[in-house]
Amino acid sequence: MAIITIEMDSFRNHFKTQIKFNPGLNILWGQNGSGKTSVLEAIHTLSFGKSFKTSKHQELLTIGDELLTIKGNFSQKETKETVTLHQNKKGERRFRVGDKRVFGLKDLIGKNPVVVLSPEEQAVTKGAPAQRRQFFNKMFSSISRPYAETLVRYHKILKQRNAALIQIRDKKEKQDSLKIWDEHLSQEAISLWKKRQDLFNQYNKELKKVLEGFSDDEKLNLEYQAPTLKKNTFLQKLNKTTTRDITTGQTNAGPHRDDFNLIWDTKNLKKLGSQGEHKITLILLKLAELFFIATKTKTTPTLLLDDLFAKLDSDRSQKIVKLIKKFEQKFQTKIQTIITTTDLISLEKSGIDTQAKNTKTLHLKRTCNA
Ligand SMILES: Nc1ncnc2c1ncn2[C@@H]1O[C@H](COP(=O)(O)OP(=O)(O)O)[C@@H](O)[C@H]1O
Ligand SMILES: [Mg+2]
Structure with a gap:
């Protein structure tokens, strides 16, 4: 997959901006506030239906303007397609693929995959x-329709069960009425856990491969274990927490409470990790995401690297560049990469040839017109 062109109008600080990309490396450079991240945001929006920076759609429309437009041309193996978004002042949005309107985001997600590191x-x-669940849910949903559908169904039933809990707490319903929700919920929970565990195991293999490509210094371990894959065990668990569930008006057990543990050299990364360890972990997770999606869908996502090389030591950034090259050689493919930076020197230091013939370098100015 590659993005060929993007057009943005009344999108953040962009007015009638048009950018052409090449299939390999693209570098967007310019001062802070020149609109580099916004370009990546626009691409991500056409890929996933939303920005990676905000869930408030209204923020994307240029202050004082009426109608936002983003239009992207994407190429798949043999085909090309245009994805368009129009959004008005009220935040009402309309996506189109070609001239066909898209009614559910599931018809958008996964078609033109991107992996963003920001x-x-x-x-x-x-x-x-919740942040880690969101990361895995988004990735798994983009490669597996059954996962996406089970996730949606599970959350719908969860919402209904929670509504029933409140009714019972307020004595508007009998406790017996929970039974039907417990039955439905446990069915979807097990189905979701099975799929999540399976996809996780596959993803973890890719992560291990990425780690092998790095040195022994990166001692990352990712762990996830579904609490149970047996419906009756989960039903029992639900029964045990019913009293608490009714008091809190929330379901206290289930896949919506899962966590994925990150261990760095036997330590819990979240509690004890240094800034550098956090940063490299995110990079490793994202590279694994890219390779995982590529392997599963036979479509190589576009890699969006926002300001990545700015604060990274050159040793690690060189490794990232090498790993990407290794992947390209192994799969005889190009990973379309779009890098934003305030200066070209930090990229050169990472081993990126900014002057290479097939590298596209674009300078964005504050007034913004590429
Ligand atoms: N809704 C908006 N209306 C007008 N300007 C905006 C809006 N959202 C963001 N901006 C401005 O657009 C500029 C682009 O920011 P950004 O894409 O993050 O630039 P960069 O990544 O190059 O630093 C910023 O100066 C920001 O203040
Ligand atoms: Mg930026």
Whole structure:
């Protein structure tokens, strides 16, 4: 997969901006505030239906403007397609693939995959369990329709069960009415856990391969174990927590409470990891994501690297560049990469030839017109 062109209008600080990309390496450079991250955000929005920086759609529309447009041309193996987003002041959005309207994001997600590495994503290693669940849910949903559908069904039933808990707490319903929800919920929970465990195991293999490509210094271990794969065991667990569930109006057990543990050299990364360890962990997770999606879908995602090389030591950044090259050789493919940076020197130090013939370098100015 590759993005060929992107057009943005009334999107953050972009007005009628048009950028052409090449299939290999693309470098967007310019001062802070020149709109580099916004370009990556626009691409991500056409890929996933939302930004990686905010869930508030309204923020994307240029202040004072009426209608935002993003239009991207993507190429797959043999085909090309245009994805368009129009969004008005109220935040109402309309996606189109070609001239066909997209009604559910599941028809968008996974078609033109991208993997983004940005400072915002650091929450995956530093944040609450929900941040890690979101990372895995997003990745697994983008490669597996059954996973995406089970996840949606599970959350729908969870919501209904929680509503029933509140009704019972307020004495508007009898406790017996929970039975039907417990039955449905446990069915979807087991189905989700099975799929999650299976996809996780496959992903973890890719991560191990990425680690092998690095040196022995990177001692990362990722762990996940579904609490149970037996429906009756989960039903029993639900029964045990019913009283608490009714008091809190929330379901206290299930896949929505899962966590994925990151261990760095026997230590819990989240509690004890240094800044550098967090940063490299995110990079390793994201490279594994890229290789995992590529292996599973036979489509190589576009890699979006936002300000990545700025604060990374050159030893590690050189390794990243080498690992990407190794992957390209092994699979005889190009990983389309879009890098943003304030200066070209830090890229040169990482072993990136910014002057190479097939590298596209674009300078963005504050007034912004590429
Ligand atoms: N909704 C908006 N309306 C107008 N300007 C915006 C909006 N959102 C962001 N901006 C501005 O757009 C600029 C682009 O920021 P960004 O893409 O993060 O630049 P860079 O990554 O090059 O530092 C910033 O100066 C920001 O203040
Ligand atoms: Mg930026």
